[in-house]
Amino acid sequence: MPVTLGDLLADRGLGLSVAAAGAGLDRPVSWVHSSELADPTPYLDGGELLLTTGLALAGTTAEDYAARLAAHRLAGLGFGTDLGYAQVPPALVRSCAEHGLPLLVVPERTPFLAIAKAVSAALAAESYAQVVRTDQAQRSLTAAAVGRGGAGGVVRRLAELLGGWAAVVDAGDRVRVCAPRTAARRLSGLRPELARVRGRHGATSATTTEGADGAGQVVLHRLRLPGPGVLAVGRPAPFSPVDLQVVGAAVSVLTLLHARATAVGRAERALRTAVLRAMVELPGAGAATIAEPLWGRPPGEGALVLALRGRSGSADELLDALEALDDESLFAAELDGAVVVVADPGLAADALAAAERVPDVRAGMSEPVRGPAPDPFPGHGAGPPAGPLHTAVEQAGRALDAARRLGRARVRFADLAGSGLRDLVPARDAAAFAEALLDPLVRHDARGRGDLVASLREWLAHHGQWDPAAAALGVHRHTLRARIGKAAELLGRDLDSPGVRAELWFALQVPRA
Template identity: 30%
Template structure:
């Protein structure tokens, strides 16, 4: 405990006497330092918690000067712990007006006899402050030793978390990279970890977060491997305002957890290779040979019906996605929704129960760096078909604005065009329509429908747009002409020029089908024409 005014007054050799006891409890407040001063307003030079020593050199006997009015109240506002008045230096006793001010403001006032130097009071306070700091260092050293001993136990992860909660006087929880609690000091903690939001899921590696949630001082620290890989998060808190929690102890615990968990993380590299081999066997339809090892590799097999997810992206994004589905420590985490996963040829493949597929696609879809393809439902022996669907859906996601594409539910997926890679389809479309990509028709000349208003019409019409509109209208010249404000004979003439440029017969159903797909995927068609052909 820090030195207080009551401690100072009980120091016999100082022979200090209480004149005004001050407000209740003020004499038990900790003293931070001592400051002798004769200034009428010393508050600009104070930080709070000090004892003021005065001899009254500048103080009048009968009444305060204008500058000394409100003297004690200013000290109270600055959280000064008390005033020591040196008697028989100038005045035989504390001045009456100073006593009145201290009584009115609740500021403690004590007398210092002439044969007690102010230096003796200062030394007594400084020794008390230093002793308090020494006790604090000793307590901190003892707490650090308790944490260090935890790493030598049979279950160091659990021991470190429990011991941390004890030394901070609160609670602590260890989370996996996905934000799921895998170890906790208490069965129930007084905080919904979901309230921490991005402080857990999206904080940078090595970054600590501090906050006050529902009256609890909370700290979040990364638990990382020596290579900088996130292994989990340590969340600790205690009841109080910001600053109540000892952050240095939480930081020490996070470092010890890194040491305790790193061997497991190193073993994960070998485990990753096994998972890749086993997930490949599943996707090829050989789930029976994988089942005996599923509990060790992933904790269990998901329940039919199943869904296959193909996840593509850069290396960092795929590592983040893998952390979402990979429990931090399977012996600690009881997973109620098993997930099979592994890297195959640079892509992350995931097999989940269809009932939880939406949960995983929502989580993965939050990362804009990822492209996710989701298959339709299947059973174990039908995984090769689901793998093909997930592959095609992911290819569509990579060439569109969607992060997640579900096979059969999005444009272009589950249809005839999904037989080939969408990127190849776009390349074919641009090459097929290249001869007419720059061909345009002057729509301001030629016959138009009687009464048609050409003042606001287009000056020219692109050949690709005209072809796309005609195909979208199923070869109807009247509907196509109306869309562009032209006469149907004009549209017929323009289409003849398109057919000649492409060297095709537009009356051939096979040619029409081929050009319809080309117009859907080409980059030469305008937004308006694309809307007509998609509609």
């Protein structure tokens, strides 16, 4: 505890006594300063014990003097007697009492230096005690971490050290550990503050009040768990600077615990990637059997596959969010630059919601995983036939590519068939293809020699039927025959070929700049 005026009065060696404002004797003393100026406040920070022999009163009134010192929030005033004054002037006693400024009497035998040394020694002792307490707390928290308690042991020890409660909340607002058990109830009113701290990057903390009366104090620190989490610590009394250092030590210990877990987590994620690749590329090789004792058996037939990618391209943040779901009905791993999720249909929506907390995430969703389909081209495969999971992963990947290309948050593979071929081709590639293919017709029309582009479009739209197409254009069918013949000549293509017609129809659907 910091040294107070009461502590100085209790020191019999100083011989101090109270002249006024005894109720303020619990005020802490930040320093001791002596001055005989009528207004010493420009040289004071507040919180000091000011010592004077009364010479200052020659240039001001006792009322003004006491008012100035009280307004500057001094801890108190010490008046040395038997030098300029035999006793403290009654007017000064009254003024200090009226303004609530503690007034101490310093006898002649006590030099001002002795009071300054006493306060300095007390402050040094307090500073040393703070260092010792912080060091002991850090040792205690470290001991709790290296034992079997883990993060739970650290949180319980922190609550004991501060005489309050503590809890660790993960990215999904779930309480990972808390002490005491009732601490979880205190977090319901802190959801907005938890979200704000969790949403910031880097080392972030915040202090807020607890309860409707605002009597309690809560300190929040951002943690990476995996996923952005928060350490919340609260108690009825305000936290001192030393208390906040203890909380900081707990944050450091919890961070080191996470770093140790992260090394294991990286190895586990690499193993999950290897298992998923084997499940996709080597169907029937038993990869799911390897996964079962570690993470539970991966979902099989009827499951959905998601392919996810965030703005940064890093898989860690997405995997953090998905692992926070902690559900065996979900298998997630990084595969070829994307995060691939195999989940039961009921959990796929939860996985999407968790992933979409990552900024600018894009998602592709497959059709449900089905049994192996017959090979439509038997004898043409270079390797073993693709399994149903391989097909679903490819579907999800194609849907993800479409989502990124079209700027959509999510795309289902089933939606691609209804969106048309044009949406499956990058816009720049489609435009370049259409421009190169139709360029001879466009240049011909630009010279005013006919309307070959519109005629070709109408002819293809009527499946090569001359009369309906000519009627739609308002020309004779012989005129249309001549135009299509000219188009075939300029293009150097056989317009009776279905493939050529398909390419031309696609090119004609691409919007032109």
